[in-house]
Amino acid sequence: MSAPASPWDRIRDQFPILDQQVNGHPLVYLDNAATTQKPTSVVAALDRFYAHDNANVHRGLHALSMRATEAYEGARARVARFINAAAPEEIVFTRGTTDAINLVAASWGGAHLKPGDVILLTEMEHHSNLVPWQLAAQRTGATLRYLPVTGDEGLLDLDQLDQLLTPQVKVFAFTHISNTLGTINPVAELCARARRVGAVTVIDAAQSIGHAPLDVQAIGCDFLAFSGHKMAAATGIGALYGRRALLEAMPPYQGGGGMISHVDLFESRWKPAPERFEAGTPNFGDAVTLHAACDFLDGLGRAQIQEHDSRLARRAYERLGELPGIRLLGPRGERGGLVCFALADVHAHDVVTFADEDGIALRGGHHCNQPLMKRLGLTSTVRASFYVYNEEREIDALVASMRRTIAFFKG
Amino acid sequence: MSAELTELYQQVILDHNRRPRNRGRLPTANRSAHGDNPSCGDQCDVFLRLDGDRIAEISFDGSGCAISQASASLMTTQLKGKTAAQAEQLFQEFRAIVTSGKEPEEISDLAAFAGVHAFPARIKCATLSWHAALNALHGEAAPATTESHTD
Numbered sequence: 001m002s003a004p005a006s007p008w009d010r011i012r013d014q015f016p017i018l019d020q021q022v023n024g025h026p027l028v029y030l031d032n033a034a035t036t037q038k039p040t041s042v043v044a045a046l047d048r049f050y051a052h053d054n055a056n057v058h059r060g061l062h063a064l065s066m067r068a069t070e071a072y073e074g075a076r077a078r079v080a081r082f083i084n085a086a087a088p089e090e091i092v093f094t095r096g097t098t099d100a101i102n103l104v105a106a107s108w109g110g111a112h113l114k115p116g117d118v119i120l121l122t123e124m125e126h127h128s129n130l131v132p133w134q135l136a137a138q139r140t141g142a143t144l145r146y147l148p149v150t151g152d153e154g155l156l157d158l159d160q161l162d163q164l165l166t167p168q169v170k171v172f173a174f175t176h177i178s179n180t181l182g183t184i185n186p187v188a189e190l191c192a193r194a195r196r197v198g199a200v201t202v203i204d205a206a207q208s209i210g211h212a213p214l215d216v217q218a219i220g221c222d223f224l225a226f227s228g229h230k231m232a233a234a235t236g237i238g239a240l241y242g243r244r245a246l247l248e249a250m251p252p253y254q255g256g257g258g259m260i261s262h263v264d265l266f267e268s269r270w271k272p273a274p275e276r277f278e279a280g281t282p283n284f285g286d287a288v289t290l291h292a293a294c295d296f297l298d299g300l301g302r303a304q305i306q307e308h309d310s311r312l313a314r315r316a317y318e319r320l321g322e323l324p325g326i327r328l329l330g331p332r333g334e335r336g337g338l339v340c341f342a343l344a345d346v347h348a349h350d351v352v353t354f355a356d357e358d359g360i361a362l363r364g365g366h367h368c369n370q371p372l373m374k375r376l377g378l379t380s381t382v383r384a385s386f387y388v389y390n391e392e393r394e395i396d397a398l399v400a401s402m403r404r405t406i407a408f409f410k411g
Numbered sequence: 412m413s414a415e416l417t418e419l420y421q422q423v424i425l426d427h428n429r430r431p432r433n434r435g436r437l438p439t440a441n442r443s444a445h446g447d448n449p450s451c452g453d454q455c456d457v458f459l460r461l462d463g464d465r466i467a468e469i470s471f472d473g474s475g476c477a478i479s480q481a482s483a484s485l486m487t488t489q490l491k492g493k494t495a496a497q498a499e500q501l502f503q504e505f506r507a508i509v510t511s512g513k514e515p516e517e518i519s520d521l522a523a524f525a526g527v528h529a530f531p532a533r534i535k536c537a538t539l540s541w542h543a544a545l546n547a548l549h550g551e552a553a554p555a556t557t558e559s560h561t562d
Contacts, residue, residue: 023413349451349476350420353530357416366452373452379474380452408412409477411425 007299012389014039025359028394033179033207033338033385034363035229038289042232045292049285057284058258058275072284075291076274082294083224084215085241092240092247092274093282097206098128100225100240101173103277104202105132107250108223112200113170115141120164120172120199122156123149123375126179127368129204129225133173142170149375154181154330161190165197173202177211177336180369180381181329182313184208184336191220200246206230210297210387211337212306216241228286233293237286240277247273254279305388309337312386312395319399323406329381338385340367343402346409348380354405360398418526419533420477427481432488437470442550446473446543448535453479457543464494466548471540478524478533483540485520495548502541509537 012018015037020027029037049071055064057072077088085091094100113119119133123146137144147164148157156174165172172194177184191201202223208214210231216224223246227238242250252259252270256279262269270276297305316339320326325344343351348364355362363383366373373379384398437443437458446455453475460468469491471483486505490498505521507513512528515521527537 347474347476347480349453349533349536350478353419353476353533354416357413365450370452379454408420409425411429 008304014041015389016040018389022359023357028360028397030384030386030390030394030398031361031363032387033230033383035235036210036232036387037389038232038234039296041296042234042289042292046234046285046289049288054285056281068284071288072282075287078291078294079239082298083241084217086217087244089272089274090241090244090247092242092277093287094238094240095236095283096227096229096238097204097225100238101129101202101204102132103240103253104223104225104242105136107253107277108200108246109136109140109171111251113140113142116168117142117170118145118166118168119143120145120147120169122147122174124154124156124178124181124183124369124372125173125175126204126206127370128206129173129175130371147174149372152327152329152376153332154178154183156183156185161193165193165199167197169194169197169199171202172199173204175204175207177207178330179207179338180340180367180372180383181331182335182338182340183331184334187221188219195220207336211309213302222246228290228293231293232296234286234289237283237290242273244273247277252279253277256280258282300388308388309386310335312390312392313337313339315392316384316395316398319395320402323399323402325406329376337387338383340381340383342378342381343406346405348382350409351382351402351405354408355398355401358397358401360401415526415529419530421523421526423485423520423523424477424481427484428477431480431484433470434484435470435472437468439468442547444543444547446539446546448475448539451475451536453536453539455479455483455540455543457540457547459544459547466490466493466498469544475539476536478527479536479539482524482537485523486540486544489521490544498548499545502545505541506538509534
C-alpha cells in the first residue's frame with residue numbers, strides 16, 4: 001500500500017503557467033508578493049461558474065440567479081471560515097485590499113474621526129494603508145502619527161509604542177507582513193495594546209492571507225483587509241473583515257442598488273452589513289475563485305505554506321548575502337516569504353531587466369513604500385518573493401543571475 | 412546575453428552610467444526643473460545657466476537606472492552651448508531614436524540609445540531628464556513627470 005498522495009506532490013503541475021520558457025530559459029516566477037499564480041482548480045471554478053451558473057445575484061427568482069447567489073454567499077461563508085470570523089456577515093466583498101482599507105477610512109473614519117484625534121500608522125505601510133488615511137485626515141482634521149521602523153532589520157520600534165498610543169489615538173492601522181521588509185509583525189500584541197487605549201485596529205493582511213494561518217478572533221483585530229489575487233484567486237476580488245458591531249454602526253461607503261432597504265426621492269434606508277457596503281452588482285464570478293482558493297490553500301495546509309515560503313526566503317537571504325556589495329533588508333531570522341535587497345553599483349531596474357533575460361521574474365522599485373525607502377535612504381530595491389510552487393533550485397538560478405549582473409556592470 | 416540586451420546596455424551607456432558627466436548641483440544656475448517617474452521612483456533635477464537664449468552651463472542630479480542616468484549625463488554633454496530651439500530639435504531627434512530604434516543620419520552619441528526601443532518600459536527612463544531640461548528651459552514651475560507626456 002502506498003501512502004496517500006500529498007497535495008504538495010507535483011504541485012507545479014497544478015500551475016500550468018509555470019511550464020514555459022522566457023527568453024530561452026525556464027520561467028522562474030519570483031514576483032509572488034505582487035500577485036500569485038492560480039492553480040487549475042481555481043481557474044476551473046471560474047470556468048464552471050460562467051459555463052453553468054452565471055446570473056445576477058440576490059432578488060433573483062429564477063434557478064440560475066438562485067445558484068449564483070448560493071455561490072456568492074457560499075464564498076462569503078468560506079472566507080469567514082478561512083479567517084475564523086464569527087459570522088459570514090463580518091465579510092464585506094471588495095475589489096481588494098486597497099478598496100477595503102478605503103472603505104474603513106472613508107466610512108468608519110468619516111463617522112468617528114475629528115480634529116484632535118490621532119490616526120496611528122507605521123513607517124512600513126504600503127501606500128494602500130497610508131494614502132486612504134491621509135485622505136481621512138484631510139477630511140476630518142485628525143492627525144497622522146507613525147510608529148518608526150528600527151532600520152535595515154526592519155522591525156517596528158515597539159519601545160516607542162506606549163508613548164505613541166495615547167488616548168487620542170482612535171485608530172491604529174498596520175501591516176501583518178511587510179511587502180518590502182518581510183517582517184512579520186506581532187499583530188495580536190499590537191491589537192491588545194491598542195485596545196487598552198480604546199483604539200480601533202485595522203490590519204493590512206495582503207501579504208499574509210495566502211501565506212500563513214490567520215485567525216481574526218485570536219488576533220483580536222477590529223478590521224482586516226486582503227486581496228484574492230495574492231492568495232491564488234482572481235484579481236478584482238478581496239474582502240474586508242469587520243467586527244459585526246462596528247460594521248453595523250457604520251454609514252454606507254458607496255450608494256446604489258443592492259445596499260438599500262428602501263429608497264425615496266429624498267432619502268433612503270440601508271440594508272444591514274455586509275450588503276450595506278456592496279453597492280451595485282458585486283463581483284460574484286471572482287468571489288467563486290476566492291472560495292476555490294481557500295479550499296486549495298487549506299488542502300496544502302497554511303502552516304505548511306508558511307514553513308515552505310519562509311524557508312525559501314531565509315535560504316535566499318543567506319545565499320544572496322554571499323554576493324559582493326549587497327544590502328539585504330528585513331529581519332535575519334523568521335520572515336515572510338520575500339527578500340528585498342539593493343546592489344551597490346547596479347540599479348534595481350537594471351537588475352530586473354537582466355534577470356528577465358534569464359527567465360526570472362522579479363520586481364524592482366519602491367514597492368509602493370516610498371516613505372520607508374526614504375527612511376532607509378534608498379530609492380529602489382529588488383524583491384524576490386516566493387510561493388507554494390517555488391523550489392530551492394530557483395534560488396540557485398536567482399543567485400547565478402545576480403552574479404552575472406554584478407560582473408557585467410563591474411565591467 | 413541576447414542581442415537586444417547588448418544593444419540596450421551599450422558601452423557608451425555603461426560608461427556614462429559609471430562616470431556621469433556634469434553631475435551635481437550647478438551653483439551658478441538660473442533655471443532648474445525637477446522630473447520624476449512615479450511608476451519606478453526615478454528622479455532627476457536639471458540645472459541650467461542660461462545666457463540669453465543659450466545654455467551656457469548644464470548639470471543634473473538624481474537617481475535611477477543605468478539608462479536614465481546615462482541619458483541624463485549624455486544629454487548634458489549634448490545640450491551645452493545650444494539654444495532653446497536647438498535643444499528642442501535635439502530632443503525630437505532623441506525621442507525618435509528611442510521610440511523607433513532608427514539611428515540618426517548624422518553620427519551622434521545619441522544613437523547609443525537606439526536599443527531602448529526594444530524595451531518599451533524603459534523609454535520613459537531615457538526621456539525623463541530631457542523633459543526636465545526642457546521644462547527648465549521654458550521656466551515651467553510644475554515638475555516634469557512621465558505621467559504627463561506621451562512617450
